[in-house]
Amino acid sequence: MSVKMRQSKHRDLILAILNSESTHPTAEEIYNKAKEVIPYISLGTVYRNLNVLVQHDIIRQVKSNDQTVHYDGNLSPHYHLFCQTCGKIVDIFPEKELHQKLIDSVKKSGATIHYSRVNFIGECADCAKMKEEQKI
Numbered sequence: 001m002s003v004k005m006r007q008s009k010h011r012d013l014i015l016a017i018l019n020s021e022s023t024h025p026t027a028e029e030i031y032n033k034a035k036e037v038i039p040y041i042s043l044g045t046v047y048r049n050l051n052v053l054v055q056h057d058i059i060r061q062v063k064s065n066d067q068t069v070h071y072d073g074n075l076s077p078h079y080h081l082f083c084q085t086c087g088k089i090v091d092i093f094p095e096k097e098l099h100q101k102l103i104d105s106v107k108k109s110g111a112t113i114h115y116s117r118v119n120f121i122g123e124c125a126d127c128a129k130m131k132e133e134q135k136i
Contacts, residue, residue, distance in 0.1 A: 005056060011049045013037055015058065018073030024062050024080075024089040026070055062089060065121065079118035085127035092120065 005011070017033050018025070025033075031046040050071060053059045062070045065082055070089060077099045081090040094102075099116075106113055123131065 005052065008049065010034070010038065010041060010045050011052065013041075014046060014049050015053065015073065018059055018071055021073070022091060024070040024072050026068060030071065060115075064089065075115075077116065079120060081120040081122060081124060083124040083127055084121060085123050085131075088124050088126075090124050 013034055014030055017030050023029075027047050027050055028043070030050070031041070031043045034041050034046060050059070054061055054071075057075070058073075060072045060075065062072050062080060064070060064087070065084075074091065077094070077096075079092040079094060081092050083090065102118075103113055103116065106116075122128075
């Protein structure tokens with residue numbers, strides 16, 4: 001979107017929190033971190049600012065399998081692995097050529113792509129390793 005956003009210390013803080021995290025926090029998690037810096041910030045303010053950032057394509061929403069909404073400040077092409085054991089959301093960065101082949105395959109159908117969302121369901125490396133160690 002080309003609409004200019006007004007500067008906001010709340011929005012700047014929320015964006016800084018998201019850009020410092022790779023954990024895909026929920027609004028409540030962002031709110032708890034924001035309160036450490038701005039004690040009077042409300043949960044409603046966090047939700048409103050998250051919605052503005054999503055609408056302006058500055059961040060993205062990521063819904064987990066249980067439909068919990070998480071937020072992602074990384075807009076580079078990447079996929080997500082949802083760990084069924086610990087609930088973690090892990091960024092997966094595909095090889096550029098592989099990602100482009102997927103995009104090209106979809107474009108061949110005549111579709112226009114705004115951005116892609118590929119999700120994997122399974123176990124993160126930590127949980128897979130822990131399960132493997134328990135078998136020994």
